[in-house]
Amino acid sequence: MSNESVLLVYPPSQWGYIDRFCQPLGALTLGSILKEAGIKVNVIDLSGEGWSPQQLFNHMNEENYTHVGATILTPFRDIGYGILKAAKKINPNVVTLAGGPHVSFFKEKVLTEYPELDVAVSGEADLDIVDIIQNPTKKFYDLGCVEDIDSLPIPDRSHVRQIEYNELAGIYMDDSASMKWIRGCPWRKCRFCSRNELTLKHRRRSPEKIIEEIAIIQHELKYKNILVVDDSLALNTKFAKTILKLKIKEGLDIPFWALARVDQIDEEAFQLMKRANCSGLQVGIESVVPRVIDLYKKAPGDPKEWLPKVDRALELADKYDIIMIGSFIVGGPTETAKEIQTTIDYLRTSKVDIVQPFAFQYVIGSEFWHEAIDSGQLKPDDIYAYNDKKYGTSPYTAKEIFDKVLEAEDLVNSPVLNPGRYVRLVKKFIKQKKWRVIWKNILQLPKIIQGLLLEHPYDIVIEDELND
Numbered sequence: 001m002s003n004e005s006v007l008l009v010y011p012p013s014q015w016g017y018i019d020r021f022c023q024p025l026g027a028l029t030l031g032s033i034l035k036e037a038g039i040k041v042n043v044i045d046l047s048g049e050g051w052s053p054q055q056l057f058n059h060m061n062e063e064n065y066t067h068v069g070a071t072i073l074t075p076f077r078d079i080g081y082g083i084l085k086a087a088k089k090i091n092p093n094v095v096t097l098a099g100g101p102h103v104s105f106f107k108e109k110v111l112t113e114y115p116e117l118d119v120a121v122s123g124e125a126d127l128d129i130v131d132i133i134q135n136p137t138k139k140f141y142d143l144g145c146v147e148d149i150d151s152l153p154i155p156d157r158s159h160v161r162q163i164e165y166n167e168l169a170g171i172y173m174d175d176s177a178s179m180k181w182i183r184g185c186p187w188r189k190c191r192f193c194s195r196n197e198l199t200l201k202h203r204r205r206s207p208e209k210i211i212e213e214i215a216i217i218q219h220e221l222k223y224k225n226i227l228v229v230d231d232s233l234a235l236n237t238k239f240a241k242t243i244l245k246l247k248i249k250e251g252l253d254i255p256f257w258a259l260a261r262v263d264q265i266d267e268e269a270f271q272l273m274k275r276a277n278c279s280g281l282q283v284g285i286e287s288v289v290p291r292v293i294d295l296y297k298k299a300p301g302d303p304k305e306w307l308p309k310v311d312r313a314l315e316l317a318d319k320y321d322i323i324m325i326g327s328f329i330v331g332g333p334t335e336t337a338k339e340i341q342t343t344i345d346y347l348r349t350s351k352v353d354i355v356q357p358f359a360f361q362y363v364i365g366s367e368f369w370h371e372a373i374d375s376g377q378l379k380p381d382d383i384y385a386y387n388d389k390k391y392g393t394s395p396y397t398a399k400e401i402f403d404k405v406l407e408a409e410d411l412v413n414s415p416v417l418n419p420g421r422y423v424r425l426v427k428k429f430i431k432q433k434k435w436r437v438i439w440k441n442i443l444q445l446p447k448i449i450q451g452l453l454l455e456h457p458y459d460i461v462i463e464d465e466l467n468d
């Protein structure tokens with residue numbers, strides 16, 4: 001065992017806020033690599049743990065780490081840097097490290113922005129992390145991507161096994177291990193998304209390695225569910241179908257959910273998903289208006305084909321009892337009131353089981369954001385601006401766009417206003433025979449109804465965001 005003792009922290013979006021959707025796979029993979037190199041390492045997911053700042057500071061005080069690293073996400077960067085600053089205050093000799101999307105975008109500028117930082121790492125650190133810890137030669141590492149992702153160990157989930165990650169879009173999924181089958185989005189063209197600038201090229205793991213990991217998750221770690229958190233997995237590919245076939249062949253019947261592309265799932269994929277015990281998919285629908293889909297560069301080919309493809313996927317999901325969670329964007333640049341309403345009307349009557357509407361944001365690194373900066377509409381430090389009438393790119397103010405989001409959520413998701421949706425959702429769960437999951441979801445139904453009927457929890461978030 002070497003003398004180094006490393007803490008990797010995944011910061012929360014706000015202190016005390018509990019988010020148990022997804023495990024911090026990047027940090028957990030680095031945890032495996034450091035452990036294999038004989039370096040003492042701990043990984044803490046602060047959103048999963050729900051720790052207060054004091055709990056973390058007491059922990060750092062007791063453990064006396066030689067290195068503290070944090071994943072820095074642009075909207076929550078102050079919390080990430082605050083943790084590193086505190087680590088330095090507790091132990092002035094500690095080496096502080098930062099990685100994640102914010103560093104990958106701003107590169108070495110983060111070193112002047114946050115002087116407490118000793119080392120900043122842009123890109124994927126998996127192949128270099130041991131050297132960076134043991135023999136650092138510079139303050140800024142501009143790393144590319146790992147070509148052979150099969151060569152990496154599986155994430156060390158022992159650091160987070162005490163946390164039950166179980167929630168997806170308000171649905172209880174069961175005790176879940178998150179997993180990646182690929183790295184990087186295969187499409188990388190959507191103009192509202194920062195992936196084409198902030199993440200590296202699309203790579204796939206081998207189906208055999210994926211199956212090996214699924215077996216460990218099911219048999220050794222005893223998780224009850226898997227959440228595949230890839231960027232837009234194409235399920236109609238030979239790659240995805242091979243994984244599903246192997247999962248069936250090996251008798252790995254652990255249920256799973258996946259984040260997938262709605263336009264790239266064919267009937268064979270749905271058949272295989274059902275046999276492989278897939279509970280549901282989360283897909284980005286964004287809009288059903290061809291002009292808007294074209295504007296967003298959401299999909300290849302004729303944008304008029306988008307809606308028929310979405311319809312077909314929803315029909316097939318219904319046929320094979322796969323739950324569909326669909327997200328869409330409200331208030332994109334130049335999106336008219338009529339176009340917004342067309343999408344909301346479609347979603348009300350469509351076979352999407354849960355709808356997630358989002359207010360459009362100019363996300364740093366996205367094509368829309370760059371264009372807004374170039375045209376002078378936004379300033380470079382407007383890193384997550386909402387669309388607004390004042391820019392001349394929406395008929396609505398940001399507040400009115402949020403009201404539309406709430407209206408859409410209530411119209412589509414409310415068990416009172418749209419009971420048919422819940423009947424279909426329950427039917428799918430029953431056909432999947434997921435009794436434990438049904439029971440857990442029934443238990444949290446009063447909470448959902450109370451939220452919808454009394455005060456919308458989203459109101460508070462929206463007020464906060466608009467006041468920021």
Ligand code: SF4
Nearest residue numbers: 185188189190193232
């Ligand atoms: S929105 Fe999804 S499909 Fe589009 S570029 Fe981003 S990750 Fe890829």
